């Protein structure tokens with residue numbers, strides 16, 4: 001391990017190696033969840049015409065006083081029909097549907113519910129309650145043509161997707177998805193469908209890490225498992241690096257005689273750091289190849305690997321896509337806690353009412369089953385050892 005660094009320094013060093021991937025064109029139908037790399041502009045004013053907002057009748061407001069609230073119906077306009085024209089007589093009314101363009105000459109809509117109809121004669125039930133200009137969504141009243149509706153860097157969620165569709169974007173410029181490989185390591189591990197011998201365990205880290213990435217909308221292209229054999233492992237490392245932008249390795253990063261990962265990574269990449277003043281996950285490290293591939297080497301202990309993914313890998317992936325940094329919410333400690341080592345403590349918690357965090361510490365970073373029922377972890381900084389109930393701490397959710 002190189003000299004240990006603080007969590008803040010680890011964040012800064014990761015931010016410094018972020019290289020924004022060149023934008024690509026993507027069909028709009030495939031763009032949900034991607035980071036937009038261009039501004040989406042209104043191609044027309046919003047709304048693009050005087051849009052009627054209620055089913056009923058279009059009238060001239062000033063005619064109410066002139067004709068005692070009685071009108072002559074002279075036609076109909078449905079949504080999808082071109083703009084109609086109100087008859088020249090001041091008491092003319094046009095039957096009209098929601099979504100239709102306001103007829104020329106009309107300035108007010110009276111909903112069906114406020115009228116009585118007899119043949120072509122229309123009577124307003126409460127003339128004095130009708131207001132000039134009611135129920136008309138005026139052309140351009142929301143946005144002028146060419147307004148920026150969605151900014152570059154936005155995440156394309158349902159709102160942004162609908163706005164882009166409404167403006168005629170059949171494709172958009174987005175960040176490409178990184179090719180991600182997740183790697184587990186260790187001779188003690190057997191596949192999920194195997195029955196382990198007493199000294200073996202089933203490999204679970206790849207499943208955990210892949211699902212955490214998938215829930216954050218990142219697709220894992222490959223999953224690999226490497227033995228504790230450095231010669232064979234180095235070959236696999238070369239293959240995986242040749243087809244990945246980001247590699248997330250769990251295990252073999254500490255000080256054991258077969259913890260070969262850091263040495264092998266040093267041979268093919270620059271070490272950005274190795275070792276952070278934190279628990280869990282102290283032995284984690286990050287490496288960068290000369291052609292821009294990034295390797296996160298997380299400890300094999302399942303709690304350490306999962307925390308490392310949420311605390312460092314997911315924020316890195318977001319930055320790499322050019323997305324606005326996701327704000328980390330703060331929650332309030334539900335009870336006092338203490339932690340003596342001068343390390344940042346990532347403490348697993350259960351949330352109540354989405355705001356109050358109750359500590360649910362694991363026995364150690366191999367006690368992954370105790371995370372069931374927790375919602376994520378809070379970050380308690382290394383410069384303190386006692387936290388009172390009510391302390392506000394950054395919160396990372398497992399399922400984000």
Ligand SMILES: Nc1nc2c(c(=O)[nH]1)N[C@H]1C(S)=C(S)[C@@H](COP(=O)(O)OP(=O)(O)OC[C@H]3O[C@@H](n4cnc5c(N)ncnc54)[C@H](O)[C@@H]3O)O[C@H]1N2
Pocket residue numbers: 184185186188189201202203204205206250251252253254255256259280281282283298299300301302304365366
């Ligand atoms: N002399 C020292 N020993 C250790 C140190 C240290 O500073 N000095 N650090 C400890 C800490 S902290 C951690 S965390 C671990 C990290 O070790 P490695 O990254 O080398 O991980 P492994 O030894 O490969 O595995 C640790 C543990 O996790 C289990 N594991 C590994 N992979 C999986 C998997 N895919 N699914 C489920 N479980 C997995 C593995 O069996 C081990 O029990 O090092 C400490 N030692």
Ligand code: MOO
Pocket residue numbers: 278279280281282283299301303304364365366
């Ligand atoms: O840092 Mo290790 O992840 O504490 O067990």
